[in-house]
Amino acid sequence: MDKVGVIGAGVMGIGVAQNLAQSGFYVKLVDLNEEILEKAKREIYDHVRFHQFYSQDKESFDPSEVLSRIETDVDLEVVSDCEFIVENATEKWDVKEKIYPRLDNICSESAIFAVNTSCISITKIGALTNRPDRILGIHFMNPVPLKPTVEAIRGVYTSDETIEQAGSILSRMGKKYILVNDMPGFVSNRVLMLTINEAIWLVQDQVAKPEDVDAIFKECFGHASGPLETGDLIGLDTILYSLEVLYESYQDPKFRACPLLRQMVAAGKNGRKSGQGFYTYYSHNS
Structure with missing residues (x-):
């Protein structure tokens, strides 16, 4: 799981991609157009430059090296070889419901889909796919690289193996998780x-x-x-x-x-x- 797909290059997607790249993952960042992606790369570069001033451990990263591990594309097909996907699209059901059937067809049966959502039901999203056991929620907090804990959400069919594998990814990102059950809005x-x-x-x-x-x-x-x-x-x-x-x-x-x-x-x-x-x-x- 060294390759991670990140869908959506808004505020949260940028933070997730940066955190992953800083943690040694190779990231494939996808959004609707090149303008959004170019802006995302500029912001990641700036965020990495200033990271050392805000990080408590003062760990520093080379912005160019971090960006070298982030590939951007407007075609969702680019994530087909990723075993872990973090989706960060707009918090609207009519946007998210179009993404998951496509991901389900594009990605291998073993791939895990992590829904970065603050409110939408993980079980409802899992029903859009043929892998509800491989779907979980990961509610990242903003700014992502600086927050040490996430809210993880187990859908009705989310398997223990999926939780364990997602936990390994989060651990490499320097994060722990608090696991809650699936109801809209969760706890936070x-x-x-x-x-x-x-x-x-x-x-x-x-x-x-x-x-x-x-x-x-x-x-x-x-x-x-x-x-x-x-x-x-x-x-x-x-x-x-x-x-x-x-x-x-x-x-x-x-x-x-x-x-x-x-x-x-x-x-x-x-x-x-x-x-x-x-x-x-x-x-x-x-």
Whole structure:
């Protein structure tokens, strides 16, 4: 399993590809067009350059060497010889459901598919394939190379062997996993999405400014970042899509997305990746 396919070159896909390449894997990174992939390579190069400044162990990597282990392509067929695939496409069912039947036909019967999702059912995705026992969820946290733990999700049919093999990959990436069972949102996002959404309601209702909401969580509760900072980091569009999945899955009004969140996403204010969310960020190109 030295070759790993990574589907999707957004924020999470870039982080997963970087982490894998830094760990000695050969990565095949796939997305829809060359422009996205070229941007991904530039960002990986920049992230690796600055990694040593943020890593607690100060381990440094050569950006050119890391990039030499990442092959990019717009054709999904390129991952046909990979025994482990990490899928990071947009958190929308109508996007993901088109990917897995194709992967199922392209890849060997022994290949494992890891769904990097925050909310979508692993069992439901497994049903799109002829290998539900070889499907698991791996919910990576952002920024991927700096987070030591992931949430792993066992679908109804996920085998012990699949969990064990995925655990070996994660160990090589310098990560441990916490295994949970499959229900939409799992543990982290059934709690986190509600928290972020409620924090947005507080801003909409003019109870407090974003910085004051976050300050209460950091200074009173000792959190490393507040819910609105976290939302900006994850991507407010991803927050919205996740809430929509949770609402559809549970039919519970507590998951109803705040109108302010919908308005910000419609305006393209998606957080760090767009340069503007509840806070303003400088882009890589500025």
